[in-house]
Amino acid sequence: MKNSMDIIDELMDTLNEEESKLFESNRAPYIITKANHYLTVGPETYRSKDAFGLPNINWSSSELKQIESGCKQLILGSGFRKEQPIHHLSIKGFYLLFHLFHFKPVKQKAKSLGNGNMLDEITFEHIMDGSKVTYYNLVTKNKTASPGE
Numbered sequence: 399m400k401n402s403m404d405i406i407d408e409l410m411d412t413l414n415e416e417e418s419k420l421f422e423s424n425r426a427p428y429i430i431t432k433a434n435h436y437l438t439v440g441p442e443t444y445r446s447k448d449a450f451g452l453p454n455i456n457w458s459s460s461e462l463k464q465i466e467s468g469c470k471q472l473i474l475g476s477g478f479r480k481e482q483p484i485h486h487l488s489i490k491g492f493y494l495l496f497h498l499f500h501f502k503p504v505k506q507k508a509k510s511l512g513n514g515n516m517l518d519e520i521t522f523e524h525i526m527d528g529s530k531v532t533y534y535n536l537v538t539k540n541k542t543a544s545p546g547e
Contacts, residue, residue: 401434402427409475433469433473464495467486468491468492472484477533478531479534480517485536486536489537501524501525503521504522505521507520515537515538520534
């Protein structure tokens with residue numbers, strides 16, 4: 399697996415100036431670093447070193463699969479732009495993904511896309527420093543994450 403700095407540098411090289419500002423204002427380098435670390439060490443080791451003991455020991459295997467899927471998508475640059483949202487996570491899975499990184503939801507907007515699909519725009523606040531980020535999740539009818547997505 400690539401180190402976080404290489405992932406971030408490669409992503410930054412693909413972004414225009416406006417996207418770069420959005421990337422940084424949404425703390426994508428921090429979030430990608432956390433996501434990459436989670437994917438590298440797995441939930442048990444991550445939990446043992448996390449200040450809040452996350453992911454919670456009571457989270458189900460399905461919820462952990464959604465978190466894994468979300469982390470994989472984050473390191474590919476998904477989520478911080480509405481044009482490239484996270485896919486195939488439930489609303490709860492999306493919340494848990496950001497809870498893993500110590501963010502809590504503070505504002506949510508949902509836009510119906512028809513056929514039971516919607517684009518969630520959620521502003522999260524970091525529980526320690528109060529910084530806010532906005533990320534996007536495409537919620538599709540009756541679809542949950544698969545481990546490889």
